[in-house]
Amino acid sequence: MFSRAYRAAITVPPLVWVAVFLLLPYALLFCYSFWSVSSSQEIVHSWTLDNYRQLLRVNVYWQTLLRSMWIAARVTIFSLLLGYPLAYYLSFCAGKRKDLLYQLVIIPLWVSYLVRAYAWKTILGSDGVLNTLLQYVHLTSHPLDFLLYSPFAVVLTLTHIYTPFTFLPIYAALEHIPRNLVEASHDLGASPFQTFWRVIFPLSIPGVLAGATFAFVLSLGDFLAPLLLGGPSGIMISNIVVSLFGAAYNWPLGAAISFCMLALVLALLSLSESLEKKWSFR
Amino acid sequence: MALRATRDNLATVSEPATTGATPSSASPLLDIRNVAKSFGKNVVLRNISLQVAEGEFLTILGESGSGKTTLLRIIAGFEAASSGEILMGGERLDRLPPYQRRVNTVFQHYALFPHLTVAENVGYGLRVAKLPPQEIATRVEQALDMVKMTAYSAVKPAKISGGQQQRIALARALVNRPRLLLLDEPLSALDANLRRQMQVELKSLQREVGISFVFVTHDQEEAMVMSDRIALLRMGELEQVASPREIYNRPASAYTAQFIGHTNLLSGEVKDGVAHCQSLSWRTGLRDGPGLFSLRPENIRLATGVSTGAAVRFRAKILRQAFHGATELLQVECADGLLLSIRAASRDNWSGDVDLEFSSADAVPVRASEIQQPQGKD
Structure with missing residues (x-):
C-alpha cells in the first residue's frame, strides 16, 4: 500500500525512541543488578547474584515488598468499591447529569499529585481539619495520631488518587453494554438485581480487571504518598529503591529490587490481559 | 430447516388458535385503551385503542417514525404510556414492571447475551424464575428442538449466523410460555430469501403454539403474508385495522391505499x-x-x-x-x-x-x- 520509504519514515522514529529511552536504560539497569559496589563506593563490573540473594536474605526488603503489595491490594479493593458504583450510577442512572458528573470525576486528574497528597496531610494531621472537627464535636479529647504517618493514610490517599483510574475502564465497559441486553433480561423476567448479577456485571468484568490492574500496579510503584504521609510504618518498596539509588548509593541492589518489581508487574499485566480476553465476547 | 412446534413440546395455557381473520367476540387477551405517548414536545402516539385476541397474529405496520416500535415497547413495559391504559386478560398490565409481565419480546437485533451459550440464553428466563434444573434442561432442549438448533446448544451467540441467532431469540422467548409474544422487526436483518422462508415458518409456528403474536414491521408485504389482522399506524395514529384482504381491497384512506400495494x-x-x-x-x-x-x-x-x-x-x-x-x-x-x-x-x-x-x-x-x-x- 505505502512505499517502503514512507513506512520507514513513520516506524523508525518511535522505534528509536523506545530503544534509546526504554530498552537501553532497562538493559543498563539489568546489568547493574548483577554488579556490586566496592567499599570505596565504586561500581565493580564483575558479575554476581549477590544483590538478588540479599533481597531474599535481608528481611526489610522482602517484608517491605509484601507490605507494598498489601497496601496496593487494599487500594485496589477500595477503589473498585468506590469506582464501580460510581461508574454504574453514571452509566445507567445519571441521565442528563452524566456529562457533568463525568467531568467532576475527571477533573481531579488535572490537579497535581503533590497537591492532592498535601491536601490529605492538612486533613489528617494532628491539628488538621479532621482532628479539629472530631475534637470540636467532642468525639475525642486529643488528636488521633494514627490518621497521619501510617499505612492508613497511604491507603486513603492512594485510593483517592487511583479511583478515577478504576472508574474509567469500568465506565467504558458499562457504556459498551448494549441496552437491549438489559431490556431482554427484564423481558425474560429477571429483576433489576438479577439482571445486574447475571448480565451487567459479567459483561463489565474486562473493565473491572483493567481498573484493578491500573490501581494495583500504579500504587505498588508509588513512592510520593508513603514519603509524604506514610511515616516509618508506611514505607513502601519504591522508597527503598529511591534511597538505594540516592543516599545509600547502592545502584546494583536498587536495580535488583527494581527488576523484581518489574517482573512482578509484567506477570500481573499478562495475567490480567489473558483474563480480560477470556471475559470479552465481541 | 423448518420450525416445528407441537402442543406437547410447547404446552401453553392459552386457548386454541382462532384461525379467523377477525378477533373473537370474547374478551380480548390484550386491550389497549386510549394510549398516548410523547417524549417532551414530540408526540409519538395519539389515542391508540387496539385489541389483540387470544391466538391472533396481529401486525403493527408503519413506516419509520410512525410510532410502531414505541407502541411495542409500551406493551413490553420498556416505556410508560403518557396516558391511557393496557389490560391483559382483564387486568391492568401497564402498572407492572417488564419483568412481571407475561409478555416476551423478540428483539430487532436479537439481543442475545454474548457471555452465555445458546442453551444458557434459551434457559435464562427459566433460571431467573428459579425452576428446577431438570425441568429447565428439558424445556430448553424442547425449545432448541423446535427451532432446529439443538446442535448449537453449547456455542456462544457470536459464533452463529444471523438467521440462527433469530431462531435462538425466538426459542428464548417462547420457552417461557408467554401469553403474548412481541416481535420487533425480527426479520429485517435477514436477506430476502431467508426472510421469505422465515415468514412462512413463523406464521405456522404461531398457529401451532397458539400464542398471540404482535409483530412490528415496516414491510407491507411481510404484514400481508403473515397477519390475521394488520394495524396500520401513521404518524402516531391508527389509520386502519383490518384483515390483510380487507385492508388491501377496501382501504379506508388514500394513505392506506398507497402504502399497502x-x-x-x-x-x-x-x-x-x-x-x-x-x-x-x-x-x-x-x-x-x-x-x-x-x-x-x-x-x-x-x-x-x-x-x-x-x-x-x-x-x-x-x-x-x-x-x-x-x-x-x-x-x-x-x-x-x-x-x-x-x-x-x-x-x-x-x-x-x-x-x-x-x-x-x-x-x-x-x-x-x-x-x-x-x-x-x-
Missing part, C-alpha cells in the same frame, strides 16, 4: 350517484360532492369483446412499462391527459393505444389523507 388515486366529483374524473365516470354509492377513489392497477384490464355496460371502458396510450417478473406495470395516458398505472401480463413490448376497462365496484372510495408532515422519532 400500488394504486391509482382518482380525485373526482360525485353527482347523482355517478363519479366523474375527467373523461372517466362510474357508478358509486357516495353522496354528491368531491370524492377520492382508489383503483388498483390490476383491476384495470384490457378490454375484449363488446362493452357490457357494467364496466367502465376507455382508450389510453401506453407510455412506458416496468418489468415485475410475472407482470408488467404499465404507465398509460388517457386522451384527456389522465395518467394511470395498470398491471398486465408480462410481454416483451407493450406500446401503442389500447382499450381498457374496470368495474365500478373496484373504484373504492377512500378518505383523503392530509399531506405527510415531517416525521418524528420512531
Whole structure:
C-alpha cells in the first residue's frame, strides 16, 4: 500500500525512541543488578547474584515488598468499591447529569499529585481539619495520631488518587453494554438485581480487571504518598529503591529490587490481559 | 430447516388458535385503551385503542417514525404510556414492571447475551424464575428442538449466523410460555430469501403454539403474508385495522391505499350517484360532492369483446412499462391527459393505444389523507 520509504519514515522514529529511552536504560539497569559496589563506593563490573540473594536474605526488603503489595491490594479493593458504583450510577442512572458528573470525576486528574497528597496531610494531621472537627464535636479529647504517618493514610490517599483510574475502564465497559441486553433480561423476567448479577456485571468484568490492574500496579510503584504521609510504618518498596539509588548509593541492589518489581508487574499485566480476553465476547 | 412446534413440546395455557381473520367476540387477551405517548414536545402516539385476541397474529405496520416500535415497547413495559391504559386478560398490565409481565419480546437485533451459550440464553428466563434444573434442561432442549438448533446448544451467540441467532431469540422467548409474544422487526436483518422462508415458518409456528403474536414491521408485504389482522399506524395514529384482504381491497384512506400495494388515486366529483374524473365516470354509492377513489392497477384490464355496460371502458396510450417478473406495470395516458398505472401480463413490448376497462365496484372510495408532515422519532 505505502512505499517502503514512507513506512520507514513513520516506524523508525518511535522505534528509536523506545530503544534509546526504554530498552537501553532497562538493559543498563539489568546489568547493574548483577554488579556490586566496592567499599570505596565504586561500581565493580564483575558479575554476581549477590544483590538478588540479599533481597531474599535481608528481611526489610522482602517484608517491605509484601507490605507494598498489601497496601496496593487494599487500594485496589477500595477503589473498585468506590469506582464501580460510581461508574454504574453514571452509566445507567445519571441521565442528563452524566456529562457533568463525568467531568467532576475527571477533573481531579488535572490537579497535581503533590497537591492532592498535601491536601490529605492538612486533613489528617494532628491539628488538621479532621482532628479539629472530631475534637470540636467532642468525639475525642486529643488528636488521633494514627490518621497521619501510617499505612492508613497511604491507603486513603492512594485510593483517592487511583479511583478515577478504576472508574474509567469500568465506565467504558458499562457504556459498551448494549441496552437491549438489559431490556431482554427484564423481558425474560429477571429483576433489576438479577439482571445486574447475571448480565451487567459479567459483561463489565474486562473493565473491572483493567481498573484493578491500573490501581494495583500504579500504587505498588508509588513512592510520593508513603514519603509524604506514610511515616516509618508506611514505607513502601519504591522508597527503598529511591534511597538505594540516592543516599545509600547502592545502584546494583536498587536495580535488583527494581527488576523484581518489574517482573512482578509484567506477570500481573499478562495475567490480567489473558483474563480480560477470556471475559470479552465481541 | 423448518420450525416445528407441537402442543406437547410447547404446552401453553392459552386457548386454541382462532384461525379467523377477525378477533373473537370474547374478551380480548390484550386491550389497549386510549394510549398516548410523547417524549417532551414530540408526540409519538395519539389515542391508540387496539385489541389483540387470544391466538391472533396481529401486525403493527408503519413506516419509520410512525410510532410502531414505541407502541411495542409500551406493551413490553420498556416505556410508560403518557396516558391511557393496557389490560391483559382483564387486568391492568401497564402498572407492572417488564419483568412481571407475561409478555416476551423478540428483539430487532436479537439481543442475545454474548457471555452465555445458546442453551444458557434459551434457559435464562427459566433460571431467573428459579425452576428446577431438570425441568429447565428439558424445556430448553424442547425449545432448541423446535427451532432446529439443538446442535448449537453449547456455542456462544457470536459464533452463529444471523438467521440462527433469530431462531435462538425466538426459542428464548417462547420457552417461557408467554401469553403474548412481541416481535420487533425480527426479520429485517435477514436477506430476502431467508426472510421469505422465515415468514412462512413463523406464521405456522404461531398457529401451532397458539400464542398471540404482535409483530412490528415496516414491510407491507411481510404484514400481508403473515397477519390475521394488520394495524396500520401513521404518524402516531391508527389509520386502519383490518384483515390483510380487507385492508388491501377496501382501504379506508388514500394513505392506506398507497402504502399497502400500488394504486391509482382518482380525485373526482360525485353527482347523482355517478363519479366523474375527467373523461372517466362510474357508478358509486357516495353522496354528491368531491370524492377520492382508489383503483388498483390490476383491476384495470384490457378490454375484449363488446362493452357490457357494467364496466367502465376507455382508450389510453401506453407510455412506458416496468418489468415485475410475472407482470408488467404499465404507465398509460388517457386522451384527456389522465395518467394511470395498470398491471398486465408480462410481454416483451407493450406500446401503442389500447382499450381498457374496470368495474365500478373496484373504484373504492377512500378518505383523503392530509399531506405527510415531517416525521418524528420512531
